[in-house]
Amino acid sequence: MRLLLTSAGVRNDSIRDALVGLLGRPVSACDALCIPTALYGHPAVGPGTNARDFITGRSDHMTGLGWRSVGVLELTALPSIDAERWVPKVREADVLLVSGGDALYLHHWMRESGLADLLPELTRTVYVGMSAGSMVLTPRIGQFFVEWTPPAGDDATLGVVDFSIFPHLDHPMLPYNTLAAAERWADDIDGPAYAIDDETALVVGDGVEVVSEGHWRLLGA
Numbered sequence: 001m002r003l004l005l006t007s008a009g010v011r012n013d014s015i016r017d018a019l020v021g022l023l024g025r026p027v028s029a030c031d032a033l034c035i036p037t038a039l040y041g042h043p044a045v046g047p048g049t050n051a052r053d054f055i056t057g058r059s060d061h062m063t064g065l066g067w068r069s070v071g072v073l074e075l076t077a078l079p080s081i082d083a084e085r086w087v088p089k090v091r092e093a094d095v096l097l098v099s100g101g102d103a104l105y106l107h108h109w110m111r112e113s114g115l116a117d118l119l120p121e122l123t124r125t126v127y128v129g130m131s132a133g134s135m136v137l138t139p140r141i142g143q144f145f146v147e148w149t150p151p152a153g154d155d156a157t158l159g160v161v162d163f164s165i166f167p168h169l170d171h172p173m174l175p176y177n178t179l180a181a182a183e184r185w186a187d188d189i190d191g192p193a194y195a196i197d198d199e200t201a202l203v204v205g206d207g208v209e210v211v212s213e214g215h216w217r218l219l220g221a
Helices: 013-023 049-056 075-080 083-092 103-113 115-121 179-189
Strands: 002-006 031-035 069-072 095-098 126-130 164-166 193-196 200-204 208-212 216-219
Touching: 002 013, 013 126, 013 200, 013 208, 031 083, 075 103, 083 115, 103 115, 164 179, 179 193, 179 216, 193 200, 193 208
Parallel strands: 002 126, 031 069, 031 095, 095 126, 164 193
Antiparallel strands: 002 200, 193 216, 200 208
8 A cells, every 4th residue: 555644634735745646646536435434433523523524525634635436435334244345345446535533443443344454455555544544554552542442452553554643743622732742652652653743744655754834753763
């Protein structure tokens, strides 16, 4: 996969240019699948209007970018249907748009649904994560971000990348997401980590490229 890991979606021209570069063609020529599952697990987000806005593009930083088509892949439903009904749709999609919410809840359902096992095979697919949708690809999220408790009881996630992510740095509605808090979080993570604001994204290929019209910090490296 080609990865675009964001804090709050494709919010500025620099991140959009990075997305188009990963796609290799205009957004309007690409088919997307959106994954809203993480929204349901976070107590501050939950099901309801946030899931509706993400799916319909009313929060326009992911599904509302002008895709040729947008479908919905709800991970909690997948264990109850045959794989041949959904796996081909994932393989055919140009891009996966993965919402924010609760990263551990998302991790659980990525495993339970079988999507986690499929991800390594999607070599031509672009993965765009937003907040928890980005964090789920890291090795750990850190106790700072634990809300929903998984069966395993720890904060481990997929480990597709070798760094962790502290999103929404200095967000005005999240007064506890300060750089000082991120530094303390990074000490607990015990590995490289990026603290990124909502105007920043990480492009992951052979290495990591930071694309930003805001501010960010590499921690613990």
